Amino acid sequence: MAPRSPYSSSSRELHVVVLGAGGVGKSCLTAQFVHNEWIESYDPTIEDSYRTQVQVDGRQVILEILDTAGTEQFVAMRDLYMKTGQGFLLVFSITSASSLNELEGLREEILRIKDDDNVPMVIVGNKADLEEGRAIPRAKGFAISQKWGAPYYEASARTRTNVDEVFIDLCRQMLRKEDDTTDPDDSSRIDALKASNNKRRRRSKFRDSTHPRCVIL
Ligand SMILES: Nc1nc2c(ncn2[C@@H]2O[C@H](COP(=O)(O)OP(=O)(O)OP(=O)(O)O)[C@@H](O)[C@H]2O)c(=O)[nH]1
Numbered sequence: 651m652a653p654r655s656p657y658s659s660s661s662r663e664l665h666v667v668v669l670g671a672g673g674v675g676k677s678c679l680t681a682q683f684v685h686n687e688w689i690e691s692y693d694p695t696i697e698d699s700y701r702t703q704v705q706v707d708g709r710q711v712i713l714e715i716l717d718t719a720g721t722e723q724f725v726a727m728r729d730l731y732m733k734t735g736q737g738f739l740l741v742f743s744i745t746s747a748s749s750l751n752e753l754e755g756l757r758e759e760i761l762r763i764k765d766d767d768n769v770p771m772v773i774v775g776n777k778a779d780l781e782e783g784r785a786i787p788r789a790k791g792f793a794i795s796q797k798w799g800a801p802y803y804e805a806s807a808r809t810r811t812n813v814d815e816v817f818i819d820l821c822r823q824m825l826r827k828e829d830d831t832t833d834p835d836d837s838s839r840i841d842a843l844k845a846s847n848n849k850r851r852r853r854s855k856f857r858d859s860t861h862p863r864c865v866i867l
Contacts, residue, residue, distance in 0.1 A: 661703060661710040664824045666817070667731050669756050670741035671749040672720030675776040678807035679741065680717045683817050688808060695719050697727060706821045713821065732763040737770035737824040739816060744775045744804065745783040750794070757798060770823035771800040772816050778804040779811070 668676045677695050681687050684700045698717040703710060716731055732738075738760055742749040753773070760769055775791045777783075788804065795802030801819055805812035 661712045662825070662828070663712045663714060664821065664828075665734055665736045666713055666715045666739065666820060666824075667735035667737070668715065668717050668739045668741060669753075669760075670720055670739075670774075671743075671746070671752040674720065674741050674743040674746070674749045675807045676720065676739075676741050677717050679739070679774070679776060679805065679813055679816070680715055682807050682810050682813045684715065686810075688810075694721055704818070704821065706818055706825060709825065711821055711825070713817070715817075728759065729763060732760050735760075736827070737772075737820045739772050739774055739820060740800070741774045741776050742786070743777045744786045744791075745777050745780050747785045750775075750786055750790075768827070770820055770827055771798070772820045772823075773798065773800050773802045774812075774816050775802065775804040776807060779806040779809050 668680055670676050672694060673692060677693075677698070678689050680698075680700060681689055684702045695717055696719050700715045700717065701712065702715065703712050705711070716735065718727070718731060740753045740757060742753050757771070760771070761767060773791065773795055775786060775788075791802045791804065803812045803816050803819070805816055807813060
């Protein structure tokens with residue numbers, strides 16, 4: 651008999667990509683989330699993938715997490731994983747201004763490759779335990795979050811602060827996006843929307859004829 655899979659057959663599989671400059675803590679965040687372990691040493695990643703099952707709002711989800719290389723020499727692989735990734739953790743270190751600058755280019759590349767303005771993303775300011783070495787004020791993180799329309803969390807892989815939260819937030823966004831694109835009721839919803847728009851148009855025509863628009867001469 652074939653060994654039974656530890657994952658339920660009804661689980662959805664979602665592809666997460668962890669991106670950011672070298673040394674910001676991508677591997678440590680992933681290791682904490684998947685294995686609950688803290689890694690003190692620094693061993694630059696080429697590419698590692700992890701598979702884990704989580705429950706989000708009562709739904710079973712299998713996450714395939716790709717921990718990418720921050721170092722420039724491995725950028726050739728980026729196009730491929732940006733295409734296959736469904737959700738992106740954009741990680742910088744709060745102790746390094748240049749690591750935040752690097753995220754801007756990565757985000758633009760994701761939007762260009764996916765040709766979509768609505769890609770699930772979470773911005774993570776990691777190493778929040780190193781407050782004394784902070785180079786990025788919290789307010790700057792929130793300003794970027796507003797500009798990019800993606801949630802911002804300050805996290806620490808060392809203290810495990812907000813580690814689950816960033817992955818779960820991303821998971822929710824990915825599920826929402828999947829639901830929106832695969833909902834079989836979409837066509838009937840569009841029809842209802844069209845009908846209500848027509849009604850609104852008819853009403854505004856009526857308003858226009860009784861209250862002519864003001865014209866400034
Ligand atoms: N104090 C502190 N150190 C951290 C934290 N996260 C990671 N580090 C340390 O930062 C170093 C780099 O961490 P990694 O997780 O390997 O960084 P990475 O982003 O995966 O690096 P690349 O593989 O080169 O892309 C390691 O020595 C970690 O122990 C954190 O939240 N707080």
